[in-house]
Amino acid sequence: MKKHGWMALVAGALVSTGCGEEPLEEARARPVVERYAALVNENYTDAVEKARALQTAVNVFVADPTEAKLAAARNAWLAARPAYGQSESFRFYGGPIDDEDTGPEGRINAWPLDEAYIDAVEGSPTAGIINATDSYAQLDEELLKSLNERDGETNIATGYHAIEFLLWGQDRSETGPGNRPASDFVDGGTAPNAARRRTYLKLATDLLVKDLESVRAQWTPGSDNYAKQFIALDAEEAVQRILTGMGSLSGAELSGERMTVAYDNKDQEDEHSCFSDSTLADLYANAVGIQNVYLGRYGGQDGAGLDELVAQVDPALDKKMKEQLQASLDAIQAIPGPFDQAILGAENSPGRQKVKAAVEALKTQTETLVDVATALGIELNLE
Template sequence: MTRLALIIGFALLCACSPKDEATSNNKKPKVLIDSSAFAAQVGIVAYTSLSDANQDAQTLDSKLASFMYHPNPMSHTEIQQAWRLAYDSFLSSLIFSYLPIQDPPDWYSQQIDYQHLLKQLDSWPIEGGYIDYIKGYPFSGIVNDLTLDINEDSIRSQHGFTDPTNASLGYHAIEFMLWGGDSQRTPPDFFPQDNTAPIPSNEEGHVSSAVDTEIITPAETHNLTPQNHNRRRQYTQLLSELLQKDLHRIQRRWEPSSGYYAQLLQQSNNENTLQAAFIAAQDLISKELLNKRFNLTSSEFSQTSRDDLSALLAGIERWFMPAEPELQEASLFFLMQQADSEVADNFSTSLQQSTTCINKMTTKSSDIDQCKQDTISLLSNLRRAATSLMVELPSLD
């Protein structure tokens, strides 16, 4: 029987000491718990989570179509809200990307492996001026580069062209297009209209002129209104299309009856699947939350980076502690309770405490430090829960 391939990663933060874990373990004798029900539903839960993310991306695309049909303050607010909901949904599914699953070799060569797709979906931080104008540079970016065709091949080839911040794809490229570099993007940027000023080209000595006027000087660019409205519309709509395409590719791999990832889990034994779930949660907390997201730079254009942290924790809660009654007795939290109710309660309390702290967190360093400490405690309690279920996790040192 094929076993689930495990890729053991090491995080940078240490959550708890062996002494602390040993103290907790001595409270009760270890009991072998049947995890078959939990293992059987992992693939289904992952597929449902990715399906939700895909559905919310489709809603985002629908709102974008309405906005493009009639760009106005109301439709602009609606598309911004739809982006936030879609990104929340994606982040809630991100824990499944941390399951230690090995992709087929040819997926790496084709650049369609899980990690490559995630880079296309969720690259950050990004340089907004790489894709459209920013203050003081009205002709910067892909939108204003008239030598670059706006189609799938060209936009994919531009992603990470010289630097990871040169992102031309994904949620945060869409975020920049909806909010702008100073979070002051207005609907007129998307009016379907021709240019009203000469547009410099990357070709030396060439200016593409839409009006009969003199060539502008650099000093005069500060007074220009944004140009290339139709290219901006085309590029933003293409971003949404490619986002859905990449999400759908991942979703299909979790399809319960034939998806590659779902099949791997079905072929794995219960113990490996249980261990993989704990590894995914540990890596999400240590690598994604503690080492990256507390910098609060992921959703900088919409100024909602704090919401990213909340969505990631919501993904853990949704999987480990589902609200649906029919899933609760097959949940990881149910297994924790069977193994050691006190350890399970500590994990639940810690998760709620971290969530509450982040929901109230400001940009003050004292607030951020407190929420980090709460999240480290959550990681510590997760490791204790794993030990209570006789699951060995990679070291964090």
């Protein structure tokens, strides 16, 4: 599956509750839709703020590349990831993040990444855009945008994972992440084209901030934007989109592309954040994002969620959904790190058993999300 693709959902006719009321009756559904739009804005605002903190750390580092400043930039990258990971529940229905024509998701978080497309790798010391001084004499934002996914979906030139690779380098360790030296960014240091490497890192980080700001702007309240259009949707259509994002992330993307593929292939290249060894944090953030939407919460903010609609129709189903959402989080948290080692070994190895258990928990919760949709009068077709 294309990492930033989205799947269709087909709405069915509304059904009636035992009390003769529609599950998505306007007075109950509208606060949930409005809370969802507010939650999305809160989440993207957090993602933007954390990306700006990363941008600051990167600027400090490229101005004077030292090991201490490289460590600070790495920490800022790690701190920026959870907010974006939680926001991936808002994908998969053609919203601002992954609109087929204008959505920047492919520039923000596409993976897996072919390291040699960007920079030198072990065995290929002159590989990558950074070292292609003849082909790309001048590095700038438009060039990086044009090169992202050119001639193949692993030709990733921008986004979190391009920045991650530049900060950590290749991960050749069984016990920890990559360990690129800061001297790779110092003129006359351990790698040629250090100035271009600094420029590339800054350009990629600046573009990440711009792209996130563009998405956040579409959800800012009080503007003539996507959020305004979303709130004005018929309640059934709005809830349809909400459930599409949750179900698609939970099923095909999280339990499938991000976990099962790596589990089946036992290949580090198939894990999400392979250079920093932070894949488990990514998976956990994705699962938290799904739970956030169901409960109508983000951080310290809370409001009307889907749980209130479901509880009105089927309290037992609401309880089951909440329990399964937490069970998935617990199962992911139980996977021993790093993820690239947990997927190795025999089928009965502790790590692989924990990964498999988390995949099954996510599949189970996805099935229950379909039941939730049905209870609300929506036919949810997840591919």
